[in-house]
Amino acid sequence: MFNNDSMNYYSTSTLKSALLKSYAWMAVALSITAVVSYGLYATNALMILLSTMPFLFMLFVIAPFILSIAFGVSMARSTSSTGMKVMLVLYAICMGVSLTSIGYVYDVATIGTAFLVSAVYFISLAVIGTTSKKDFTSFGSLCMIGLFVLIITQCFMMLFRVSMDVRLLSIITLLIFTGITVWDVQRMNRLLIQSDGSIVAQDKIAIFMALQLYLDFLNIFLRILQLIGMGNRNNK
Template identity: 55%
Template sequence: MYENTYYPQETLRKALTTSFVWMALGLLVTAATSYLCYSTGWYLWMLTSMPMIGLLLFIVQIGLVFAFQSAMQRSTATGIKVLFMVYAVTFGISLTSLFYTNSQAQLTAAFLISAVYFICLAFIGLTTKKNLNSIGMICVIGLTVLIISQAVMLLFGVSFDTRMISIVGLLLFTGITAWDIQRMNKILYLSNGDVVSQEKIAIYMALELYLDFLNIFLYILRLLGYNRD
């Protein structure tokens, strides 16, 4: 049975609103950063000046994730928000390459499809009475296997079907997204009514949803690119 450890609807609604607002702000910062890097030519300049910029950004992003987790215990809600925005900027720089490999129409279509898809998943996560813990964990394990498999295939030069990888990845993030939204209730329950903790949790969940949305967007973009080719 699904354990009813839910917070009052007003508290949950406020936390969800905060999370979705900050997720949207993160996506806006990422999109603006990518467009500026592309339109000003700064991204190409970085690639020329610092050929290892991709690896550097990846390391910085990993460091920010660890810093984010540590800040949940030690920092203020403001500090966590700053880390989230910095992470969104670095991700925006990383995604600038999409402007060189995809048309603006394709990027727009992928974003709109992702938005509708994400809203549907959010609705499912908020309204379903079924406990999605087991589904979420299975999807996380599946995603880990998918990432490792891709790494091994690239290492040994084994070809793989981009379309199939995209479909599998999209299905996995379908489960993870619905699970992330549902589990906010349980995470809020652990805050024991602390307003500051609830704000931190809302920003933490904003980061989770931000990453879920971006991964859904990237997999849908791959599928659109595959169909165009």
């Protein structure tokens, strides 16, 4: 899949170190999101924020889109990864604010179960993406097209108030992000191997892919939560 010249930049141990760094930053981002969400829910700070500063809440919702663009710009520039690390932390905080609402919809046991199932599911996909000799590039591209079509379809359904079974929508989205996750894991290996082998390049790719995998995990978690949480709504 990769040419011999690009492979010379990385030893096996260096590649593993770079991969572990990316997964570590992904775990850090998930932890920040979880802590922020729990803190806002436990203290009821989200309701206070919504009632007193609704525009600030909207800023937290819009900020991830801006940060995503900034990530792409930072990858293209020959700068250090420090700024990208700060943006990843800010992204995780913003997502923590946005996801606090699930605490008012599902009970703690359901959320915990969904998280554990998602973790096992994600790890399985990561292993497949890392060890499989099959090239998932075309499959990943197909999933991205499917995701784009799904988003457009949802917009039309909302506009014309067309109903669709939540379970069916969750399953379709889960299948799409299954393909995207395996593709991202394989893409991370490819980017690392084809880079110039410098510490700066390694760090930037690790942080960039940590964001991609973080988003993959969150989407898998939310879809599994919807499937498991049907009939287990929090009546608080």
